Amino acid sequence: MRASFVLSEIGIGLRRNLTMTVAVVVTVAISLALFGAGLLIREQVSTMKDYWYDKVEVSVYLCGEGSNSTNCNGTPVTDEQRTLLQNDLQATPLVEKVYYESKQDAYARFKEQFKDSPDLVQNVTPDALPESFRVKLKDPTQFEVVASAFRDRPGVDEVQDQKALLENFFKLLNTLQLFALIIAAVQIFAATLLISNTIRVAAFSRRRETGIMRLVGASNLYIQLPFLLEGVLAGLVGAAFASGAIVALKAILIDRLLKPNFPITAYVGWDAVFAVLPLLFLTGMALSGLASFFTLRRHLRV
């Protein structure tokens, strides 16, 4: 096989079909970028789960002066109740660690958390904040078991699961991911049709050449390879653009915008990004290669 011949044929084909080629590249780029973004969102969710599930706790708030839940009935928790609760929590097999946060501790944490809004801190006294047990579970998904066991105990105001708050956020991200993947799938479908159409037009516009090639006994491979490579090349260029978009997403949106402004959580790292990029190239190549291959089988017979 003469490589120079194949290369010059590809060049001719791509130039002859420039507008179609551009359309293919753009569509492939968009579909793969969305696909990559979808994968990264999933990676982000799992990064955040790892990060947060390690830290989330169940808070068992105890009754204070102002607690008006039916369980407290306006009376603060007694020392016996507190000791009993602590012992029982520690004795629960699901529980890994329990520590006590007094009103003073809570106030200190509050001051730290809202140090940017001194007005708010000024209006709060340690007495206004509830004391609580911070419970770390061996398995964060087992929250309900612990909650139901302690919710109605005397002296308990409320049992709150930090994980529940996170779950809502994760649900949002998952929806986002689903959307990205659905649009990616639709786009990939469109890209396939477009590639197939481009190859068909290319095959038609070069039917004179391919007709002569067939007559003089060129092999199928020789006749089809330039078209196939043309399709794959367009797919790869599309994948390159998509990769650029994904890298920009990580460098600008995550590293420059989100990280400094929302440092409370972990974000996907470059390793995850670099794991996604080869996948984009592979998908782009397989997508355009298969679309070209099946089109050629139908339109460039020996």
Added chain:
Amino acid sequence: MIRLENVSKTYPASARPALDDVSVEIDKGEFVFLVGSSGSGKSTFLRLVLKEETPTGGRVHVAGKDLARLSHWKVPALRRSIGCVFQDFRLLPNKTVFQNVAFALEVIGKPSSHIHKVVPEVLELVGLEGKNNRMPDELSGGEQQRVAVARAFVNRPMILIADEPTGNLDPNTSVGIMKLLDRINRTGTTVVMATHDAAIVDSMRRRVVELSQGRVVRDQVRGVYGFGA
């Protein structure tokens, strides 16, 4: 070299068969004219030999091979052993004379050194020396057909198929092409030529197979054109 046994061909779109129970045997080195009125099945005959079409009945043997049993991927090899010339030349308009002939070798993967050796040889054989770098539209019809013959013959095929090669040429130019085909035939190449050109057939005095409505109605060793004779 070419043997058709009771071959029939009915195109999917039509009711009447284009070829109807045709049996013809052509030996190595023969020169055969295929004559008959328009639509009698001459081109269909030639397409079957190239395996561009498959017969709906009967068997086609070319160079000892049963084409029905020839697998799909061996068809290119068959076609490399058959050169083709057509009425409309079928040259690539954006390639020079040299490149047009070289194209036939490039696409079957011949090395560049081989191409630069044999293309000038064959161009000289067909009488186009010195016109290597002309574009097809800078050539007369006869010269264009010579390029097509050069391309068909450059790979030294065992068989040369010509479908009305003089159909677009004036009588004098046609004689030139016929002399060329005759010369190629004398190198041992089997030539099968479909034609409407009575003068040529009459002057060459070669074997004539006449088709009418898809049937062989005449097969003469040193025949003349003469319809229905």
